[in-house]
Amino acid sequence: MSQYSRSLGIEKLVAVFNSTTATYKFYWLISIVELVEKGQMEIPLTHLYARMISNSWFTINYFHVSFGKADQLQELVKQILQLEPHLSMHSSKEEITQALESSPNKSTHSLLKHLGRNVPHWFLSSWFPKQPQKEIIVRSQSFEQDCLYALCQVRISINPIWLDFLKQNAKLIKDFCYWNLSLYLQARNPNVPDIPNKLIKDAARNGLSQQTNLYWKLVFQELGSIDCIYTGKRLSFENRNYSIDHFVPYSFVSHDLIWNLYPIDKSENSRKSNYLPNIKTHFDAFYQLQNQAFEIVKVQSPQNRFLEDYLPISPSLNSLPKDALLNTLQPLITIANNNGFQFYQAV
Numbered sequence: 001m002s003q004y005s006r007s008l009g010i011e012k013l014v015a016v017f018n019s020t021t022a023t024y025k026f027y028w029l030i031s032i033v034e035l036v037e038k039g040q041m042e043i044p045l046t047h048l049y050a051r052m053i054s055n056s057w058f059t060i061n062y063f064h065v066s067f068g069k070a071d072q073l074q075e076l077v078k079q080i081l082q083l084e085p086h087l088s089m090h091s092s093k094e095e096i097t098q099a100l101e102s103s104p105n106k107s108t109h110s111l112l113k114h115l116g117r118n119v120p121h122w123f124l125s126s127w128f129p130k131q132p133q134k135e136i137i138v139r140s141q142s143f144e145q146d147c148l149y150a151l152c153q154v155r156i157s158i159n160p161i162w163l164d165f166l167k168q169n170a171k172l173i174k175d176f177c178y179w180n181l182s183l184y185l186q187a188r189n190p191n192v193p194d195i196p197n198k199l200i201k202d203a204a205r206n207g208l209s210q211q212t213n214l215y216w217k218l219v220f221q222e223l224g225s226i227d228c229i230y231t232g233k234r235l236s237f238e239n240r241n242y243s244i245d246h247f248v249p250y251s252f253v254s255h256d257l258i259w260n261l262y263p264i265d266k267s268e269n270s271r272k273s274n275y276l277p278n279i280k281t282h283f284d285a286f287y288q289l290q291n292q293a294f295e296i297v298k299v300q301s302p303q304n305r306f307l308e309d310y311l312p313i314s315p316s317l318n319s320l321p322k323d324a325l326l327n328t329l330q331p332l333i334t335i336a337n338n339n340g341f342q343f344y345q346a347v
Helices: 002-008 010-015 024-037 045-061 072-083 093-101 106-117 119-126 133-140 160-168 170-188 209-223 266-272 279-300 305-310 322-338
Strands: 042-044 149-151 155-158 242-246 261-265
Touching (some): 024 119, 045 072, 045 119, 119 149, 209 279, 209 305, 242 266, 261 279
Antiparallel strands (some): 149 155
16 A cells, blocks of 8 residues: 555545544445445445445444434434335345435435535545635546545546555455444444444344254253243244244344343244343343253253353353343343333233
């Protein structure tokens, strides 16, 4: 990158993030780089706005990470989720981008255009410091100061001198954006776990087959069956009428540690989705099941690697104290609820 640093003035691109008070700069640059990777130099603004929404969609709607009170992108994403009924929190990035670019909904297009009020020209402010919007737009159109792009009425045109740099360093630039974005969001979500892994939707979640076959199978074999803590329905390993669920939703904790997992009636698991359990209603039954499982596996498989998941709760692994598990779960549920996760109402 040093050869580019001398000829392009990379420090001006880096300086864009010196005083960041909202997330739009990160998502704007990520979207530009993604489209340049696809071979585009003349990029419609609506395509960039759609990508900003789709790139932030999962973080906002699924993980409920807060972008801060002043962040307009977060509010736009939430509003668009309501305006586009065929989209859901689980929609893929491609589905969201295509749907927004072709949406017939005028309200959706109005929200997308709202991003154009400040995002495109203020991003160029490090090339044109202390200049008003109109001045930045006019000067960018002749690529003054070797700025990254020219801003036109309905598109941006990538400055040709930046093209090779953007293509050859696309991954590095995106990683730089996501790293700084994770620092920005972690400061606004100090108690939310695993922010870096909540910025991009995984192509596929890790399965729970090992937790099922190496841990919960032993419990099923010892007990014969397990009662669902929500429905009371008898669950059988042979009948496969259960799912392994996260007590506190995966979309908040972002891990598969065994102390947060338990068998649940398959149909109830679908209804519970990423809702929060009610501690007053469901913790006692959850603890009883967890404690039984812990004692069974500890005796039958003392070297079982999943027992290590309990170390933060029970450092000696001699027992599973009820208060220790409650004190682990309660703060997570409280913080998750504060961040927008709703409580589950069992039927």
